Amino acid sequence: xxxxxxxxxxxxxxxxxxxxxxxxxxxxxxxxxxxxxxxxxxxxxxxxxxxxxxxxxxxxxxxxxxxxxxxxxxxxxxxxxxxxxxxxxxxxxxxxxxxxxxxxxxxxxxxxxxxxxxxxxxxxxxxxxxxxxxxxxxxxxxxxxxxxxxxxxxxxxxxxxxxxxxxxxxxxxxxxxxxxxxxxxxxxxxxxxxxxxxxxxxxxxxxxxxxxxxxxxxxxxxxxxxxxxxxxxxxxxxxxxxxxxxxxxxxxxxxxxxxxxxxxxxxxxxxxxxxxxxxxxxxxxxxxxxxxxxxxxxxxxxxxxxxxxxxxxxxxxxxxxxxxxxxxxxxxxxxxxxxxxxxxxxxxxxxxxxxxxxxxxxxxxxxxxxxxxxxxxxx
Numbered sequence: 001x002x003x004x005x006x007x008x009x010x011x012x013x014x015x016x017x018x019x020x021x022x023x024x025x026x027x028x029x030x031x032x033x034x035x036x037x038x039x040x041x042x043x044x045x046x047x048x049x050x051x052x053x054x055x056x057x058x059x060x061x062x063x064x065x066x067x068x069x070x071x072x073x074x075x076x077x078x079x080x081x082x083x084x085x086x087x088x089x090x091x092x093x094x095x096x097x098x099x100x101x102x103x104x105x106x107x108x109x110x111x112x113x114x115x116x117x118x119x120x121x122x123x124x125x126x127x128x129x130x131x132x133x134x135x136x137x138x139x140x141x142x143x144x145x146x147x148x149x150x151x152x153x154x155x156x157x158x159x160x161x162x163x164x165x166x167x168x169x170x171x172x173x174x175x176x177x178x179x180x181x182x183x184x185x186x187x188x189x190x191x192x193x194x195x196x197x198x199x200x201x202x203x204x205x206x207x208x209x210x211x212x213x214x215x216x217x218x219x220x221x222x223x224x225x226x227x228x229x230x231x232x233x234x235x236x237x238x239x240x241x242x243x244x245x246x247x248x249x250x251x252x253x254x255x256x257x258x259x260x261x262x263x264x265x266x267x268x269x270x271x272x273x274x275x276x277x278x279x280x281x282x283x284x285x286x287x288x289x290x291x292x293x294x295x296x297x298x299x300x301x302x303x304x305x306x307x308x309x310x311x312x313x314x315x316x317x318x319x320x321x322x323x324x325x326x327x328x329x330x331x332x333x334x335x336x337x338x339x340x341x342x343x344x345x346x347x348x349x350x351x352x353x354x355x356x357x358x359x360x361x362x363x364x365x366x367x368x369x370x371x372x373x374x375x376x377x378x379x
Contacts, residue, residue, distance in 0.1 A: 001033045001362065004086055004112075006103040007094035008073070008120075010039035010054065011046055014256075015209070016176075016281050017095045017119050023177060024092070025052045027355035036086045040073040040099060055082050057099065073099035080106050088112060090362055095119035096145050104148045113365045116149040117174070118142075118159055119278055143167050150365050153358075155279035156300030174358065175303075177351030178284045185290030185343055187258070188265040196250055196266075197229040202330050204228055205267035205291075207260070207282045210236030214274040217242065221319035222271075223249050228326060233263050264289035269329055273316035277301055287311075287346045290339040294325050310342045 005024065009017040021037065028035045035052035039045070040059030047054055057079050059071035075098070083091070083106055091107045093100040093116040100116065107114045143166030146152040153174035154160045163171045196203055204222055208214060210232070222228045223246040230249040232242070243251055255263055264270065270286035271294040279300040283293050287304065293311035295301035305311040312325040329335065 001028075001090070001366075002036075002086065002088045003028055003033060003090050003092055003362070004036045004038060004083055004088035005052075005092045005094060006038045006079075006096070006100055008040070008097050008099055009095070010037060010042070011049070012042060012044045013071075016279070019281065020117070020119065020176060021094050022049065023351045024094075024355060024358065026050050027351065027358070028052070031359070036082070036088065038079065038082055038099075038103070040071040042071055057082075072097075073102075075102040079103060080110075083107070083112065084110060089366060090115060092362075093117065093145075093149060096149075097142075101141075101145045101148075104145060108148065114149040114151075115361060115365055116146050116152045118146060118152055118154045118163055139166055146171075151361060153361060156303040158299055158302065159278040172361065174361065175349065175354060176279055176281055176284065177354035178281070178288045178346055178349055180288050180347050180350060182257070182261050183264055183285045183288035184261065185265055185339065187261040187289065189262045192262055192266045196231055201227055201229040202268045202326065203231060203266065204269045204271055204294075204326060205231040205233060205263065205286075206271055206273075207233040207255075207264065207286070208272065208274075210234050210239045210242060212238055213276055214272075215317065216273065217245055218273045218317050218319075219249075219271065219322070220246060221323050222326060223247070225323065225326070227330065231263070231267065233260065260285075261289065264291055267291045268335075269294060269311075269326060271295075271316070271322075272301055275299055275317070280304070284346055284349070287342045290343040292329065292335075292338045292342050294322070304346075306341075306345065310338065310345050 005021060007021045009015055011018060025035050029051045037052050037054045039056060041056040058074045058076050060074060091112045091114045093103060096116050104114055146163060146168040152163060152168055152171045154163055154171055155175055160171050160173055219230060222230045232249055233252045233255050235254045264286050270291045272280055272283055275296045275298045277299040283295055283301045283304050286293050293305050295305050295313055296316045297313055302313050305313055307313050314321045314325050316322060
């Protein structure tokens with residue numbers, strides 16, 4: 001099988017979209033399929049990954065667009081030449097927006113079956129920044145893009161429901177995998193915990209990009225709590241602002257690999273307050289590490305956590321709710337059971353299994369002519 005993957009983000013940008021594309025390319029390569037990655041131009045990006053060629057198309061460094069900090073591809077005839085020359089059996093659109101929309105039109109003209117993966121709530125980001133008119137317009141744009149593809153995969157029930165509200169047909173639930181070997185309770189580090197809190201405070205951690213839409217400033221109530229040590233792992237445009245607003249919080253900067261695994265496993269609780277996450281891989285990695293999680297009632301993370309069993313699903317914008325959840329955990333006699341349940345809730349969700357499901361979606365699309373693909377909806 002020949003699969004062209006058109007992605008709005010790829011290395012050297014590191015984010016959820018890039019991570020998912022890397023795992024898909026690795027899986028395709030392991031099965032002997034041929035993949036081509038098409039992504040926006042970016043300084044320092046690789047020309048090949050795991051046997052797949054990486055081709056770049058012109059892009060503008062619109063770091064200010066919704067403050068998402070990634071290049072935005074410019075429609076170019078080069079894209080049509082790349083797709084026509086590669087002659088893929090199927091086109092995979094990863095979190096399609098500008099580049100994905102243009103690619104979908106080309107695929108229709110070239111009669112290439114198309115699968116799209118919904119991963120970034122761009123409309124939600126616009127609403128967070130007070131751009132209400134943009135929010136409505138972006139909803140329509142996103143709905144139109146995904147409606148033009150033969151099948152859309154979404155990572156959570158909330159994301160599926162959003163797409164159905166946008167009028168997108170043929171939506172299927174497809175979650176993300178997790179590296180359960182890397183992210184494991186065995187990576188817990190007593191020395192790391194001591195370096196964070198010699199006073200044995202409860203350690204509450206966040207991992208991710210430091211940007212306004214993540215609502216990290218909502219954690220101020222935990223920063224002020226003398227029984228809590230807040231640890232922020234990651235980097236981003238508002239790091240300096242957060243360091244001023246959260247003076248007692250430890251900021252570690254960006255971590256990856258074994259250092260990141262040790263951080264997850266060394267937290268007592270993990271928290272992700274962002275309300276616009278379609279999935280949130282960081283929550284899944286924390287659970288795999290045996291760390292119970294606190295997540296918002298909105299978005300994809302609520303799918304991953306079971307209330308009072310693997311964590312807490314609360315209004316994370318409410319300071320009292322946040323404080324109550326942390327203090328409830330501190331008083332619990334079954335903390336170790338919660339840790340075991342957190343690990344077991346995701347331990348079978350390997351990337352190999354999840355990407356085998358993806359191949360199944362590819363094969364289903366290829367069984368019928370593009371115009372005859374069914375309209376089954378999964379929520």
